[in-house]
Amino acid sequence: MGTLLTIGEAAKVSGLTAKMIRNYEQSGLIRKSPRTESGYRLYNSEQLNQLMFIKRARNLGFSLSDIQSLLSLWQNPERESRLVKQLAQSHLEQISTKIAELEQMQQVLIKLADSCKGDTSPQCGILEQLAQSSI
Amino acid sequence: MGTLLTIGEAAKVSGLTAKMIRNYEQSGLIRKSPRTESGYRLYNSEQLNQLMFIKRARNLGFSLSDIQSLLSLWQNPERESRLVKQLAQSHLEQISTKIAELEQMQQVLIKLADSCKGDTSPQCGILEQLAQSSI
DNA sequence: CTAAACCTTGCCATAAGGTTAAGGTCAAAT
């Protein structure tokens, strides 16, 4: 139960890197971990759960700033789930916006690429349209 | 025909910022522009066309490094259009990959958000799943 | 003549790390 992991072990288990864990500590996302006499960081299972929480949230694209809020809500037993959902939906909107932007680029790029034969001749619709049109 | 623009005017016309134009010059993307006696940069129509080319390529999500290649191909009358098309298609692949990643996040996030009532109670499926599941 | 609106360089900050350096520590093998 009381197993303590070094930063490398915690990194391996959580899927983060040791560097990320140190960064999260320095930026205040997680509390400073206790150290051995020689200065090695040690992580208990509670802190490991926090690290895995962070890893999962990063996988979903949440910013570290959002994750700070999520961690704080997670640890507050009197939270309102409304605030959590707001965060998630705001993030979802950003994702949708980003997808729409990328799809717009994709459409234009496909048209451009179609207008270029892609052979050994210099003639190329991509360059022509980048040079002239109002894309 | 021989109109010369200051950096602020060139920025306005191209849609870039003066800061970006200076950065592009310093990073070697565009050549150093001529200056007035007092040191102000001046842009002629050819350089303005380059700036607009850059702006359009940025709007399509090309990196500055890609744009360096595109500019070089554009200015080389003996280019092979094949190389231009390769660049565009490689960029298209990156866009598709990014879209797929975002859509994956989107799907998971929608499920998570659905599992949270979003009211004034602390109970929240988003936090629960970030805390436990293997997302 | 002066004040606003330009322009200049240079440095710092962002997000989220990766990389490298220079050095301390620990455990196992010799």
Add this chain to the structure above:
DNA sequence: ATTTGACCTTAACCTTATGGCAAGGTTTAG
């Protein structure tokens, strides 16, 4: 007992593509 190799420490710089600010010079309009 010592050495080796894997691990840990901090610090500092690199990345991408800008934004922002400071401190100062220039130009233009009133």
